[in-house]
Amino acid sequence: MANYKIHETDVLVIGAGGAGLRAAIESAALGMKTAMVMKSLLGKAHTVMAEGGAAAAMANADPRDSWKVHFRDTMKGGKMLNNYRMAELHAKEAPDRINELEEWGAVFDRTPDGLIMQRNFGGHTYPRLAHVGDRTGLEMIRVLQDKAVHMPMDIFMECTVTHLFKNGDAIVGALAYTRDTGEFHLFQAKSVVLATGGGGKAFTVTSNSWEYTGDGQSLAWQAGADLLDMEFVQFHPTGMVWPLSIRGALVTEGVRGEGGILTNNKGERFMFNYIPDAFKNDVAATDTEANQWVREVITGKQATVRRPPELLTRDVVARAIVNEVREGRGSSHGGVFLDIATQRTADEIKRKLPSMYHQFIKLANVDITKEPMEIGPTAHYMMGGVLVHPETQMSTVKGLFAAGEVGAGLHGANRLGGNSLSDLVVFGKRAGAGAADYVKQTKPSAKVSEHDVDAAIAENLSTFDHKSGENPYALHKELQEMMNTYVGIMRKEEDLKKALVELDAFEKRSANLSVVGTRVYNPGWHLAMDLRNMLITSRAITMAALERKESRGGHARSDYQGYDPNYAKVNLAIKNANRQMVVEQIPRSPLPDELKNLVEEA
Amino acid sequence: MSNNVHMRVFRGDQTGGGFKDYQVQADEGMVVLDVIHRIQAEQAPDLSCRWNCKAGKCGSCSAEVNGKPKLMCMTRMDTFTPGQTITVEPIKTFPLIKDLVTDVSWNFQVNKKIPPFKPRPKNPDGTWRMMQYEADRVQEFRKCIECFLCQDVCHVLRNHGKHEDFFGPRFMVRLASLEMHPLDAADRLKLIKEIGGIGFCNITKCCTEVCPEDIHITDNAIIPLKERVADRFYDPLTRLFRIFAGGGQK
Ligand SMILES: Cc1cc2nc3c(=O)[nH]c(=O)nc-3n(C[C@H](O)[C@H](O)[C@H](O)COP(=O)(O)OP(=O)(O)OC[C@H]3O[C@@H](n4cnc5c(N)ncnc54)[C@H](O)[C@@H]3O)c2cc1C
Ligand code: SF4
Ligand code: SF4
Ligand code: FES
Numbered sequence: 001m002a003n004y005k006i007h008e009t010d011v012l013v014i015g016a017g018g019a020g021l022r023a024a025i026e027s028a029a030l031g032m033k034t035a036m037v038m039k040s041l042l043g044k045a046h047t048v049m050a051e052g053g054a055a056a057a058m059a060n061a062d063p064r065d066s067w068k069v070h071f072r073d074t075m076k077g078g079k080m081l082n083n084y085r086m087a088e089l090h091a092k093e094a095p096d097r098i099n100e101l102e103e104w105g106a107v108f109d110r111t112p113d114g115l116i117m118q119r120n121f122g123g124h125t126y127p128r129l130a131h132v133g134d135r136t137g138l139e140m141i142r143v144l145q146d147k148a149v150h151m152p153m154d155i156f157m158e159c160t161v162t163h164l165f166k167n168g169d170a171i172v173g174a175l176a177y178t179r180d181t182g183e184f185h186l187f188q189a190k191s192v193v194l195a196t197g198g199g200g201k202a203f204t205v206t207s208n209s210w211e212y213t214g215d216g217q218s219l220a221w222q223a224g225a226d227l228l229d230m231e232f233v234q235f236h237p238t239g240m241v242w243p244l245s246i247r248g249a250l251v252t253e254g255v256r257g258e259g260g261i262l263t264n265n266k267g268e269r270f271m272f273n274y275i276p277d278a279f280k281n282d283v284a285a286t287d288t289e290a291n292q293w294v295r296e297v298i299t300g301k302q303a304t305v306r307r308p309p310e311l312l313t314r315d316v317v318a319r320a321i322v323n324e325v326r327e328g329r330g331s332s333h334g335g336v337f338l339d340i341a342t343q344r345t346a347d348e349i350k351r352k353l354p355s356m357y358h359q360f361i362k363l364a365n366v367d368i369t370k371e372p373m374e375i376g377p378t379a380h381y382m383m384g385g386v387l388v389h390p391e392t393q394m395s396t397v398k399g400l401f402a403a404g405e406v407g408a409g410l411h412g413a414n415r416l417g418g419n420s421l422s423d424l425v426v427f428g429k430r431a432g433a434g435a436a437d438y439v440k441q442t443k444p445s446a447k448v449s450e451h452d453v454d455a456a457i458a459e460n461l462s463t464f465d466h467k468s469g470e471n472p473y474a475l476h477k478e479l480q481e482m483m484n485t486y487v488g489i490m491r492k493e494e495d496l497k498k499a500l501v502e503l504d505a506f507e508k509r510s511a512n513l514s515v516v517g518t519r520v521y522n523p524g525w526h527l528a529m530d531l532r533n534m535l536i537t538s539r540a541i542t543m544a545a546l547e548r549k550e551s552r553g554g555h556a557r558s559d560y561q562g563y564d565p566n567y568a569k570v571n572l573a574i575k576n577a578n579r580q581m582v583v584e585q586i587p588r589s590p591l592p593d594e595l596k597n598l599v600e601e602a
Numbered sequence: 603m604s605n606n607v608h609m610r611v612f613r614g615d616q617t618g619g620g621f622k623d624y625q626v627q628a629d630e631g632m633v634v635l636d637v638i639h640r641i642q643a644e645q646a647p648d649l650s651c652r653w654n655c656k657a658g659k660c661g662s663c664s665a666e667v668n669g670k671p672k673l674m675c676m677t678r679m680d681t682f683t684p685g686q687t688i689t690v691e692p693i694k695t696f697p698l699i700k701d702l703v704t705d706v707s708w709n710f711q712v713n714k715k716i717p718p719f720k721p722r723p724k725n726p727d728g729t730w731r732m733m734q735y736e737a738d739r740v741q742e743f744r745k746c747i748e749c750f751l752c753q754d755v756c757h758v759l760r761n762h763g764k765h766e767d768f769f770g771p772r773f774m775v776r777l778a779s780l781e782m783h784p785l786d787a788a789d790r791l792k793l794i795k796e797i798g799g800i801g802f803c804n805i806t807k808c809c810t811e812v813c814p815e816d817i818h819i820t821d822n823a824i825i826p827l828k829e830r831v832a833d834r835f836y837d838p839l840t841r842l843f844r845i846f847a848g849g850g851q852k
Contacts, residue, residue: 040652040654040662041652041662041706041710042710043660043748044654044660044661044662045654046654048654048655048659048660048747049654049655049657049659049660102730102785103721104718104719105718105719105721105780105783105785105786107732107737107740107741107744107783108737109734109737110732110733110734110737112734113731114729114731114732114733115729115731117734132741132744133741135659135745138659138744138745138747139744142744143719146713146718146719147718149710149713149714150714150718157707157710180699180700180703180705209653209654209655209656209660210653210654211654242631243629243630243631243632244629244630244631245629245630245631245632245633245636246631246633246656246657249656249657250657355658355659358658359657359658362658362676362678363631363633363657363676363678364631471643471647472647473642473643473644473647474643477643515647515648516647516648517647517648518648520615520650520699520700521650521699521700521701521703522647522648522650523642523647523648523649523650523651524642524647524648525648
């Protein structure tokens with residue numbers, strides 16, 4: 001028998017970003033014995049990096065806002081492929097979840113009459129994002145973290161899950177290792193909540209950190225759970241492009257929300273040329289109209305004209321940028337320009353966008369109060385993930401739940417900015433409650449087979465025995481370049497097929513990685529284990545992308561441009577058929593009338 | 603534009619260790635963290651370091667670069683003189699795990715001792731009104747990314763090892779963010795004095811100098827907390843002092 005420590009728990013939460021923390025808080029509040037594990041230290045998850053804000057129709061900044069408008073915006077932004085029940089619950093519950101954060105100590109920016117201030121963002125009809133300057137995620141994670149540490153739960157930092165275990169058709173536990181010692185921990189858990197975030201690290205140009213290796217999607221699929229909407233990867237339009245070493249780092253959409261404009265190397269404000277028909281009525285037709293909107297909004301008035309085209313949804317803006325660059329109107333480093341300097345005063349920029357100011361001056365020698373930024377698309381967010389029940393967040397495997405970026409459904413084909421932070425707290429809470437309820441109702445056992453644990457540990461340690469295998473860093477780099485080239489922002493059948501062939505080859509090579517050094521805090525070893533998950537998640541993205549023969553939201557095909565109405569009727573599921581990955585079309589059920597009316601009202 | 607740089611990186615663990623030399627290619631715009639990553643990828647795959655955001659937002663990548671406490675991801679290579687050897691070593695106040703990674707769990711234990719936010723009752727209209735100027739006062743403290751660089755340089759912890767008696771500047775900032783929170787109703791002054799050990803701070807301001815978030819730790823957090831503590835616990839004395847100083851009674 002291999003050597004490991006054993007912990008018993010009712011609910012095991014994997015991940016300590018907004019979703020994991022909120023789920024763990026709920027589960028502990030409902031009296032469950034709760035454990036929470038994470039790859040980094042507490043408070044360092046991706047959520048800490050979120051800048052712009054959390055979307056919730058509180059109507060503090062514009063009384064015309066309501067859950068109904070938020071619902072409509074979310075569905076339109078998701079190109080109608082969203083799970084409508086999730087979109088409805090999210091729009092209805094987000095204000096309560098944000099107010100709850102205030103009750104737990106969050107200090108959001110304020111309106112002139114002392115309420116939570118809300119800012120504009122792409123795709124949101126009214127100013128809707130509760131925010132704290134451009135460090136909203138930090139405020140959120142700190143508040144949730146402080147709430148969590150004062151509740152009865154066991155917290156394991158730098159403790160990475162590598163395997164889930166089942167007994168029959170139900171989840172019964174997970175295996176993890178701690179980074180500092182390399183020791184293994186077996187969690188015998190009656191239920192598991194995945195809150196592991198996304199998988200942008202499979203791409204070269206990304207805003208994501210080392211943690212984002214698609215672990216949750218991969219673990220769920222391996223446990224037999226269905227994945228959904230995996231073809232939809234959000235390429236955020238504004239990542240930094242220069243210097244190369246910082247390529248991909250995010251420039252918050254808040255810059256455009258505060259009035260920033262996009263220009264090409266001819267100085268043209270090109271977004272006016274890319275307004276899709278579906279949005280023609282919502283977007284300013286001229287420079288003058290767009291500028292008036294900005295002036296009204298920043299002086300706290302209700303907008304009387306239409307919004308600037310820079311605030312179209314992210315998929316539209318990202319593709320416009322790619323097209324400008326392709327047609328020779330890009331910047332010298334292959335991006336375009338984002339200019340706030342000519343739109344707002346230096347003081348305003350420093351107050352509303354302090355960390356952007358800081359980031360550019362420190363890392364790129366660019367003073368954004370004086371010069372434009374050079375930006376281009378960066379792999380940012382996965383709309384797809386684990387298929388879950390809209391109310392309980394349970395996956396298709398008993399006892400396995402998912403919330404936050406690792407879950408799927410809320411965002412459909414494209415996520416609106418700000419809808420993630422609110423997603424985390426709305427569905428994090430629901431997942432915690434769902435797991436607690438499952439444990440109470442079904443009284444599951446948590447009996448993990450010793451044989452399964454031994455096999456999992458052996459797999460994790462195998463790389464130490466390969467003496468002349470490949471370097472995991474080199475394989476990772478090749479995978480990233482391949483995914484960026486073949487499964488990036490513009491896709492076509494030929495490329496996607498090549499990607500599948502390459503993935504087969506990578507998979508073979510990954511079985512022969514070799515690792516040097518000991519088990520103590522060994523990043524090469526950690527990467528070797530992460531690569532297994534990246535390969536599985538990359539394959540799921542590629543297979544779904546090959547199947548969807550149209551362009552919609554975060555999935556664009558040069559060989560099938562535009563929407564195909566047949567594909568509006570289906571979501572794509574990635575299933576595990578005897579350890580083979582297969583794609584299946586799931587027909588969408590029609591919207592109930594009252595929701596349908598909301599979408600069509602506009 | 604790229605050039606070869608000479609890096610000396612600490613390699614070792616609890617059992618011992620020392621600096622190891624690496625020659626690395628540094629490209630335009632690179633920061634120290636990029637160079638460390640390049641060493642990992644090409645020469646030393648087991649070189650340990652922490653990072654997450656690579657943009658100064660998460661506070662994971664703290665280290666001492668040429669002896670100065672820094673975020674590696676915000677320290678550009680072109681700020682060094684060409685040809686200069688660059689040393690990178692772990693922060694000192696906490697036990698070493700391996701290479702550039704230290705055991706910072708003590709900080710999380712300290713945080714647990716601080717009583718959480720406790721809101722005052724809501725207004726009759728079911729809201730809490732808070733004006734921006736009130737928010738501004740604490741938002742400075744809430745910018746803290748928990749890089750623990752201030753803990754690294756504070757002599758009370760670094761040189762005197764008073765981890766049992768003093769929370770350190772980071773948690774004075776945290777306490778200030780709660781004590782000055784416009785909606786908070788809890789009272790932490792006794793804790794600040796007796797368990798937090800605010801008296802150990804002798805206002806050297808070393809912490810403020812290294813804070814990457816430019817939080818005025820000493821002036822805006824520690825000194826006002828010291829005043830509150832003094833007002834509460836040494837009130838007769840302060841009053842006496844004020845009389846002698848000609849301030850009269852309030
Ligand atoms: C730079 C940036 C800016 C953003 N700005 C915004 C914004 O303004 N508004 C908005 O709504 N959204 C924004 N987003 C998106 C949003 O921040 C993320 O989608 C969201 O924070 C994800 O939260 P989460 O709780 O799902 O996961 P995360 O916060 O990423 O947490 C994932 C957790 O899972 C853990 N984990 C992962 N794998 C494992 C494993 N195998 N074992 C153990 N633990 C594991 C990680 O350690 C981590 O603790 C932004 C994203 C980025 C990158
Ligand atoms: S000012 Fe106080 S807390 Fe800061 S470094 Fe000096 S002694 Fe430490
Ligand atoms: S106060 Fe400043 S130096 Fe100290 S931990 Fe926070 S951000 Fe770092
Ligand atoms: S990596 Fe986040 S602060 Fe340096």
